[in-house]
Each structure stands twice: as C-alpha cells, then as structure tokens.
Amino acid sequence: MKKMKTALCGLLCAAQLFCMAPAALAEQAAELPLLTPQTTVQELHDNPVLQAAGFYTYTRDKSERDREKWKDRPLSEYMGENVVEDCVASLNQLMRNYESGVQVTYKIYTDEEIAQEPSRNNAELYYFPADASYGKTKYAVILCGNVLTETEEVKEGTAAAYQLNQMGYTAFVLRYRTWQDMHDDAPAYDLGRAVQYITSHAEQFNVDTEDYALIGHSSGGHLVGLFGGKRLGYQEFQVPKPGALIMAYPVNYFMEGVPIYHTIIDTMALGLRYYDYSVSGSVTSDYPPAYFFYGKNDIALKAMCYPLQGPALEKSLRDHHVPYRAVVYENAPHGCGLGNGTDADGWLNDAVAFWEQQKNKPEQKGDPHHES
Numbered sequence: 001m002k003k004m005k006t007a008l009c010g011l012l013c014a015a016q017l018f019c020m021a022p023a024a025l026a027e028q029a030a031e032l033p034l035l036t037p038q039t040t041v042q043e044l045h046d047n048p049v050l051q052a053a054g055f056y057t058y059t060r061d062k063s064e065r066d067r068e069k070w071k072d073r074p075l076s077e078y079m080g081e082n083v084v085e086d087c088v089a090s091l092n093q094l095m096r097n098y099e100s101g102v103q104v105t106y107k108i109y110t111d112e113e114i115a116q117e118p119s120r121n122n123a124e125l126y127y128f129p130a131d132a133s134y135g136k137t138k139y140a141v142i143l144c145g146n147v148l149t150e151t152e153e154v155k156e157g158t159a160a161a162y163q164l165n166q167m168g169y170t171a172f173v174l175r176y177r178t179w180q181d182m183h184d185d186a187p188a189y190d191l192g193r194a195v196q197y198i199t200s201h202a203e204q205f206n207v208d209t210e211d212y213a214l215i216g217h218s219s220g221g222h223l224v225g226l227f228g229g230k231r232l233g234y235q236e237f238q239v240p241k242p243g244a245l246i247m248a249y250p251v252n253y254f255m256e257g258v259p260i261y262h263t264i265i266d267t268m269a270l271g272l273r274y275y276d277y278s279v280s281g282s283v284t285s286d287y288p289p290a291y292f293f294y295g296k297n298d299i300a301l302k303a304m305c306y307p308l309q310g311p312a313l314e315k316s317l318r319d320h321h322v323p324y325r326a327v328v329y330e331n332a333p334h335g336c337g338l339g340n341g342t343d344a345d346g347w348l349n350d351a352v353a354f355w356e357q358q359k360n361k362p363e364q365k366g367d368p369h370h371e372s
Contacts (some may be wrong), residue, residue, distance in 0.1 A: 032099060034092045035075065037084045042071040044078070044154075050091065053098040054105030055126055056175055059154045082340035083159040090162030091154075094128065102129065108193045119181040123190040125197065126153070127205070128161040128171040138243070139170040139207040141194055145218025145335065146178045156217045156248075156337050163338065163348050170207050172198065176223070182265050185232060188274040191223050192237035199239050211243035213355050215348075218300070218334065221250025221292065222279060225313070228290070229282025232274055244355035247292035248347065249334050252313045253278035255304040278308075280316035289323040289358045291351045293344060295332025314370065323361070325354050325369045 033047050044050070044057050060078060061070040070078060079087045098104050104127055109120040130137045142160050144152035157173035164171040176190035195212075202209045216224030227233050228245050235241075254261070254275050261275045294301060294310045301309040310328065317324040327350070329343035339345045 032095055034095070035088045037076040037088060038074050039088075040071065041073055041075065041078050044075060049095040049098060053094065054124070055091070055094060056124070057154055059151045062149050079155045080337065083155060083337045086159040086162045086338065087155060090128065090158035093162070093165070094126075097129065103127065106197065108190065108197045119177055119186065122175065122177050122181055123193070124175050125194055126157070126173040126175070128165055128173070129205070130165055130168050130170045134168045136206050136208055137168060137170045138211050138213070139172065139198065139205070140164055140213040140215050141172045141174055141191070141198070143174050143176060143191065143214070143216040143220030143223055145220050149179050151175070151178055152217065152335070159338050160215060160348060167352060169352075170205065180265060182261070183269070184266070185274045187223055188226060188232040191227055192232070192239070195234070195239045196237055210240050211359055212240070213244045213246055214242050215246040215248070215351075216250060217248045217337070219251050221247035222252070222254070223274070225250060225252070225279030225290075226274060226277060226282050228288045229284065231277065231282070233282070242288045244358055245288050245290045246351045246355065247290070249294045249298055249301065249332065249336070250279065250292055250310075250313070251301070251304065252280055252309045253304070255308065257304070278312070280312045283316040283320050283322060285320050285322070287317070287320060287322045289354070290317055291325045291354045293327040293329060293332065293347050295329045295334075295336070295342070295344065297331055298334045300334035323358060327371045
C-alpha cells in the first residue's frame, strides 16, 4: 500500500510538472539572451544558447589580436549597419528554434572521417527551417565568402537565411574549411558532402531534393559555380542537379591568388586544385541555370582582372546556351551582402524569382538576360 501511495504521488507530481511546462517554456523563451544591433561582439561569442546550439560566431576575429580589437564593438559594426537587423533577427530565431528542440548544427563527416582528417571537424551545416505551415519546402545552401582567415557566416549567411525563411524556403548555411584547412580541394568536398547529407536526410529536414539552389558570395560563389560543372560538381558527388546556381559578386578565377594558394595551402603537392579552375571554364551545355550579379565599383574583382571575372562568366554561359540572368550594378561593392543601401538592394528576391521561373520552363537551350 505504501509503495502504491508513493507511485501515485510520483504520478501526480509528474502531471503537475507537465501542466506547468508550457508556462515554464514561455518564461524560458522570454528570458532568452536575444541579440540587438547594440550587443557587443564578446556578448555574441559568450551567448549561452548560441554556444549550446553549436553555431560558430568567430568569423572575423579568429586570432587573439582580432578578438581584442572587436570584443567591445557592437554587432552593427561587426556585421555592418546595412544587414545587422536581418542578422540579429536570424540568430534570434535560431535560438528560439534551438530552445524548442530543433537541432541547429550538423556535422557532415563521420567520426571516423574526422579522425582520419581532423580539419573535417570544422565543416558543418547550420539549419534554418522554414515555418512548419509551409510543409515540405525547397531549400538553399548558402556559402559565404572568405578572406584567408576571415569568413562571413554571421553576416552573409544568417542574413540570407533569414530572408529565405521569410519567403518560405528552408536554408542551410555551410561552414566550409578555409585558409590552411583548404588543402586537397577541401572546400569543394565540403559542399559536395553537404548536399549529399541533406539529400540523404531530406525526410528529416522536410525538404524537396529535386529543385534546390546553391547561393554563394564571392569565393563561395566560385565554389557554387564549380559545382555546376564536371569536376568537383554535382555529377561527381552523385546528387541531383541544382535547380539554380545563385552567385553574388562571384570570383570567376583567382588569378594571382592561384600561385599563393599552391605555395601556402598545397605546398609541394602535385596536380591541379579547385582554385586553379575558373567557373567560366566549367560551364557546359547542361550546366544548371545561373543567376549572378556584381558591381562596376567592385574593387576586389577589379584587382583580379575585371574582364576575366563577371564578363568572362557571362560570355561562357551565353556561348553554351545556358539559361542565365546577369545583373551589373553601378554601386554594389564587394561584400555588400543583401545589398541594402546599394543598387543591389533586393537582389535575393530577384534571384529567387529567377530560380522559380526555371521550374516550369520547357527544356530549352539558352535563355540569356543581361541587365546593366
């Protein structure tokens, strides 16, 4: 009898806790350490929910020197005034998702593969699901730009993911290996593995695998562009053909960067690497539909021989009769992200519209469109 009373008491206590759960969860959500444009960079790094979710925040301050430089500055400076609102909204939604039980971070390599090559531990996907009311959705993988040790997941990645979510798409931000982890075509293999992972877990993510988009900024645009070709492309990784390749101020060819990469990253290695190839040289007649833009005032692309960048890519797409849309803005500096405050403002909406237009088009060769 005594045991029965104890068990009954336990059940009653459990029931009370269950009834209290919604209120407790609401209180917990209200106490989330949400971000604002005035949040400091150090507070971003120390955010307990982002840490628990596994989201990597050290994008522009990986070294001790840079951490000291940035730690007391607001996110409006770290991310940029033009995109900080979207970045903050995206990260706050990520925290709400995590607190509601959504897994945010996914390793794309197995433990055995990471043991064989430890740098693979730095490659991961961040999951930004569309609202459940949309049901199964199309998805996009976002690859940010990088400058040696600096990457842009926090800026370019989260802002684009937030906008895509608002439009009803699921987004993944790929943290791919950079700088001295880039050896042996690592970034290209990270992209291939990421698409393989999403494809094999499509039911879990509730996404359509047959009409996805890849969105790349700067050097991330170079990787996206190569994925449409034969070498290190979707066919090599045995995944569905992308519905669209979307490239923001993409690097078509690295020019003077090629020998530097060979010297520092693939020292003494023989053979070509992904950075030896141009996107324009990877285009074939069955290349996926492509959208890209860049600005006439893009100093970074001008430093790498401007005619061999956007203009060369457009010529190759046109010559191979690939459906494409190329937009050249007067004012769209390199790294402008969503383009807020520049002539490129709204480009992501334009790119998504292009992506959607390809779905119901009859199979045909050539659909060029250039705007300047």
